[in-house]
Amino acid sequence: MELDRGSGRVGVAPGGGALPAARYLILASRLVPDRDGGFTISVLRRAIDMAAAGADVTLLTVDPGETADHDAHRAEWVRRGLLGSRESLRNLFDDVRSNPSWLRRAAIPGPVPSSPWPTRPIVDDSGAPVLDLPVVSGDAAWHLTDAPVRVYDKGAVIGWLPGFGGLYRAWLNAVAAEATPGQDRVPVVLCEARQIGETLVTAGDPPLDAGIRVLHTTHACHVLSPLRWDSPMDAAWERWFEIADRFDGVLWLTPSQRDDVERRFGAQRLRSFVVPHPAPVVSAPSDPVSGRIVILNSLIPRKRVDHVLRALPAVRAAVPAAHLFVYGDGASGAELRALATELGVEDAVKWIGHVADPETQAWASADVFVLASTNEGQPLVVLEALAAGVPVVAYDMPYGPRDTLAHGGGVLVPDGDIDALAAALIDVLSDRERRAELSASGRAAAAAMDAAASMRALGTAVRAALADPVSR
Structure with a gap:
């Protein structure tokens, strides 16, 4: 239209x-x-x-x-x-x-107001100044200040714009x-x-x-x-x-x-x-490794990877082949590794770290995907897992898992309930017919949530x- x-x-x-x-x-x-x-x-x-x-x-x-x-x-x-x-x-x-003409046309002519902030020069390929950006620090809302952006032409200030907004x-x-x-x-x-x-x-x-x-x-x-x-x-x-x-x-x-x-x-x-978000098209062939639980997120407190680690001993007791592959890195990495050792599951956890194209590795071999965050928007990884036919076990957090799994492909767990998280993982990993049903319904749900x-x-x-x- x-x-x-x-x-x-x-x-x-x-x-x-x-x-x-x-x-x-x-x-x-x-x-x-x-x-x-x-x-x-x-x-x-x-x-x-x-x-x-x-x-x-x-x-x-x-x-x-x-x-x-x-x-x-x-x-x-x-x-x-x-x-x-x-x-x-x-x-x-x-x-x-490359072409500052639009900037110079928009500049307010006349004296530039004073500002308490230092500035950062932006220069062109010849080294000539084009503008000065204010460097706003501390608690100030940098994007809302009117600290002047000085505008140059031929090495001289010709005007200014009010802050980043201008x-x-x-x-x-x-x-x-x-x-x-x-x-x-x-x-x-x-x-x-x-x-x-x-x-x-x-x-x-x-x-x-x-x-x-x-x-x-x-x-x-x-x-x-x-x-x-x-x-x-x-x-x-x-x-x-x-x-x-x-x-x-x-x-x-x-x-x-x-x-x-x-x-x-x-x-x-x-x-x-x-x-x-639409579910992507996942081209990687599905060849799940029995018992492989996959996490794919940053290692930060909001992602609650520690909850998955705490659930792992119970999962292994029921499903001895269970093991955890963690894709991603972050500030909590060392603390989480220490927790795995403390819980006695360090031999069942493989820390993959960051990879640029995880889809070709993670989804092809995952038996189940787990998401234990405190909150999300609409996590892309859940859509990717469904599209790949990987069952999802997720906390019922705001927002995303409840809406995304409404048409199948996963199990919602009461938010923060580690015992329930372990029970859901055991259910999916130990019942192959159940896993196959979730895989099929997840693919169908992803197909309905496509780019179109x-x-x-x-x-x-x-x-x-x-x-x-x-x-x-």
Whole structure:
């Protein structure tokens, strides 16, 4: 579908795909190989799925790294098949080094306000300064300060922009205004980071172009312990909810999280849509090793790998072949290894560490996958396991496992109940017929949660944003 700006009519785009015709810009903070876990992979996969659905889509990042580093990241993503071409991933600071004209046009002329913050220079390939970034430290919300970004031309300061927000909005306005030959398509931004999202809809110069639609995705649980719908939130989430009604749509990964938000704030507070991650296509052949329990996540307290280790002695007593393969690393690694020794299961645990392409190893040989986190958004690993035919045993945490396993493929365990976790693992590992049933139902569930279903859900949200944009 395509919006006629003059009449406000919405028409069918050539091809009649799930996504309306628009200029899609997926905006993230950074997309660095092997950083930020499932977030990075989910953003790249979304872009691939959108392009496969016929969308005109460009990825945008704002991390102030060097162009050579960004080029290396692009090359690696292309190698892994998660980026169609290097040109489809742009970075603000690469753009400003290569052509700073948009920055200079947006700069506010006149004296630059004083600032308590030191600055970091950004220079072009010749070493000439292009801009100075404020370096905001301490407890300050760096992305919301008005600390000036000094703008240069021919070595002299010619003006300034108010903070990162002014810089981000100026760049997005410039990118959105770039003409698509033969087309006049409305720019639709999918913002993937809360801090960046706040800067886009906050008042300031330059304002975000009124013709740009902004849909904000979510990737994480919004509440703190005890993780109920009315539990406290941290300051960043509280601040984000204060301005979230300025987005043309908020995209939740699960119905459960959307329902909890609406229960808390009212169904009319936000324009909410459920756009889940799609289950990927897993091509690795399934050859499960009997008794192999797989964990695939960072080794940090939130993932509660210690719960799985504490369940392992009971599992081994019932299923002597049971053993644990742990993919991932993190700050808790040494502590977890010590716990395995203390529990007497160190001989049954193999610490794989980080691998760039775990799918070819983990899912092909896994007998069962276990997830014991305190909270998630919608964990990609659960979808990957289902698609590979690997049964899932997961705590019933917010958010993701309950919604994702609703149509089969796994066992939900009361949150935090280690004995129940052990019992579920024993059940799956010791009953081969039960495992086969879960494997088959998981594959069927994953097939129904494919990229086409995710794109249809996204298309619904985009059509609403095109037809009825919010007033900012």
